[in-house]
Amino acid sequence: MHTLLEVFLEHARRTPDRLALSFGSERYSYGELARRVTAFAQALLRRRKEPGERVALFLENSPAFVIAYLGAQYARCIVVLVNTQYRQVELSHILSDSEARTCVTGAAGVAELAPLLPSLPSLEWLITVEPPGAALPSSVTVTAFDSLLAEPVEAQLSMTVPGSTETAVLGYTSGTTGRSKGAMLRQSHLLSNIRAVTQAWRWTAEDRLLLALPLFHTHGLMVGLHGTLYTGASVDLRRRFVASEVLEALHSDDSLTLFFGVPTMYSRLLEESRRTGLRPRPLRLMVSGSAPLSAQLFQEIEAEFGQRILERYGMTETIMNTTNPYDGERRPGTVGMPFPGQEARVVDVRGRQPLADGETGEIEVRGPHVFAGYWRREDASRESFDADGWFRTGDLGLRDKDGYFHITGRARELIISGGFNIYPREVEEVLATHPGVGEVAVLGLPDPDFGEQVVAVVVPAAGQPAPEPQTLVDWCKDRLASFKKPRRVELVDALPRNALGKVQKHVLRERLGSR
Numbered sequence: 001m002h003t004l005l006e007v008f009l010e011h012a013r014r015t016p017d018r019l020a021l022s023f024g025s026e027r028y029s030y031g032e033l034a035r036r037v038t039a040f041a042q043a044l045l046r047r048r049k050e051p052g053e054r055v056a057l058f059l060e061n062s063p064a065f066v067i068a069y070l071g072a073q074y075a076r077c078i079v080v081l082v083n084t085q086y087r088q089v090e091l092s093h094i095l096s097d098s099e100a101r102t103c104v105t106g107a108a109g110v111a112e113l114a115p116l117l118p119s120l121p122s123l124e125w126l127i128t129v130e131p132p133g134a135a136l137p138s139s140v141t142v143t144a145f146d147s148l149l150a151e152p153v154e155a156q157l158s159m160t161v162p163g164s165t166e167t168a169v170l171g172y173t174s175g176t177t178g179r180s181k182g183a184m185l186r187q188s189h190l191l192s193n194i195r196a197v198t199q200a201w202r203w204t205a206e207d208r209l210l211l212a213l214p215l216f217h218t219h220g221l222m223v224g225l226h227g228t229l230y231t232g233a234s235v236d237l238r239r240r241f242v243a244s245e246v247l248e249a250l251h252s253d254d255s256l257t258l259f260f261g262v263p264t265m266y267s268r269l270l271e272e273s274r275r276t277g278l279r280p281r282p283l284r285l286m287v288s289g290s291a292p293l294s295a296q297l298f299q300e301i302e303a304e305f306g307q308r309i310l311e312r313y314g315m316t317e318t319i320m321n322t323t324n325p326y327d328g329e330r331r332p333g334t335v336g337m338p339f340p341g342q343e344a345r346v347v348d349v350r351g352r353q354p355l356a357d358g359e360t361g362e363i364e365v366r367g368p369h370v371f372a373g374y375w376r377r378e379d380a381s382r383e384s385f386d387a388d389g390w391f392r393t394g395d396l397g398l399r400d401k402d403g404y405f406h407i408t409g410r411a412r413e414l415i416i417s418g419g420f421n422i423y424p425r426e427v428e429e430v431l432a433t434h435p436g437v438g439e440v441a442v443l444g445l446p447d448p449d450f451g452e453q454v455v456a457v458v459v460p461a462a463g464q465p466a467p468e469p470q471t472l473v474d475w476c477k478d479r480l481a482s483f484k485k486p487r488r489v490e491l492v493d494a495l496p497r498n499a500l501g502k503v504q505k506h507v508l509r510e511r512l513g514s515r
């Protein structure tokens with residue numbers, strides 16, 4: 001089999017009654033899920049969706065997400081993943097850059113999209129999982145998701161599963177310069193990576209995962225959902241992460257065997273457990289990733305939950321790269337070794353030569369999981385790979401003498417807050433459009449809950465009254481995802497610059513960090 005979709009359809013054929021997905025009181029067997037996926041795919045095909053056409057999902061976690069995701073691929077469309085917190089700036093860019101013609105969304109999504117539609121001529125069809133509240137231009141067709149699923153499934157309609165080299169997903173990832181880029185993941189990337197992940201973590205059909213990570217990002221989707229579907233296991237999907245609800249389930253539901261989260265989720269579970277006295281039952285495996293897990297949190301979880309978390313490292317472009325061993329020593333503060341069949345190395349940032357163990361440089365990865373390049377961005381794609389096919393991750397780190405990789409920093413300017421990525425440049429650009437802002441620098445400082453927090457340092461515009469910090473926070477919230485807003489705004493007379501005029505963020509970091 002060449003695609004995860006085929007593996008899923010095969011589970012549905014062989015074990016149709018087996019539970020695949022529960023969501024609150026809703027339960028879907030493999031057979032039932034496959035029927036809905038097929039109905040959705042046929043509804044797209046009947047409306048002449050072309051292979052390779054982009055279908056954006058701007059949706060919260062729900063069975064509809066899973067059905068639309070698999071169904072769009074079955075119709076050989078490319079799925080565009082969109083974070084539900086995205087606002088005007090991110091949405092306009094992603095939907096126009098991908099030229100998505102279809103978008104599946106909820107009522108809040110329709111309200112957010114409505115004012116943007118006149119400037120998104122490609123977007124002609126909204127499929128809504130809830131009745132749309134906002135008025136929409138007549139140029140856009142609106143169809144209820146449920147009505148598409150109610151269309152009869154035609155046995156004679158010939159359906160071809162996508163080929164392994166077809167693009168399955170565009171995952172938008174921000175860049176240090178300009179707007180975010182769509183990482184093109186092919187069917188073969190999805191399949192080879194989840195094969196490696198499930199093998200390394202001994203995932204079987206007997207497992208049941210509690211999944212409260214968002215499905216619009218790699219961690220929830222390409223690890224949580226893909227692993228479940230690949231192995232024929234089941235998932236208890238949550239709309240969102242609520243620490244009290246997740247802890248209660250981990251404490252009382254003995255069918256659960258797996259939990260995956262970002263470090264913020266683990267620290268919140270620990271806090272909740274200390275507050276309530278509830279402890280999770282021992283699970284087969286708890287995994288952390290998407291941001292650094294401190295050795296202290298690792299040890300606290302071990303002491304209080306009796307569980308040695310397995311930390312792994314991945315990214316949108318490559319899905320999962322490295323993992324601590326399932327059987328061997330799980331070493332806190334490290335991200336382990338490459339998954340089976342994949343490679344990783346550390347190179348000198350300037351000369352790009354491989355470094356000896358223990359030396360710090362940029363981490364590069366290579367293998368069948370590494371994406372095919374950025375959508376319509378040949379230059380950026382070329383710059384990301386060397387001649388031998390090594391992908392430059394932008395993460396700094398080292399490999400220790402036992403082969404464990406450590407991530408020590410980032411070669412690019414990136415803030416990771418609660419597992420979400422924020423590029424300072426994007427926030428700076430939005431703040432710079434405020435009339436009261438003369439100059440601005442955005443940087444990340446440590447945060448006890450989110451790992452890092454966004455801080456803006458602003459020089460007020462000459463001749464203008466100094467803007468209120470809250471006004472600037474609201475300015476960002478109206479235009480960007482709310483998690484990108486500054487948590488702290490500092491007004492200063494001037495930004496420190498080097499001889500070339502470049503803002504010295506390390507100087508700002510030292511000044512602000514000590515306050």
Ligand code: MLC
Nearest residue numbers: 214217218219241264290313314315417418419420482483
């Ligand atoms: C929410 N808020 C955040 C935030 N999440 N602020 C900073 N950083 C974050 N991560 C803000 C909201 O904007 C809002 O602000 C307020 O907090 C409450 O929102 P919420 O939705 O109630 O937040 P909460 O449920 O507390 O969310 C916390 C969280 C969430 C940890 C559950 O951030 C989350 O799901 N993170 C996981 C991200 C993830 O899946 N990353 C994987 C990427 S893949 P206001 O002002 O509007 O009230 C990847 C590759 C790999 O990295 O290796 O996996």
Ligand code: AMP
Nearest residue numbers: 289290291292312313314315316407421
């Ligand atoms: P994204 O582009 O959203 O997929 O984020 C990928 C980035 O998250 C990586 O390049 C790393 O910087 C970071 N990341 C993922 N997993 C880990 C981890 N276990 N430890 C530290 N950083 C991580």
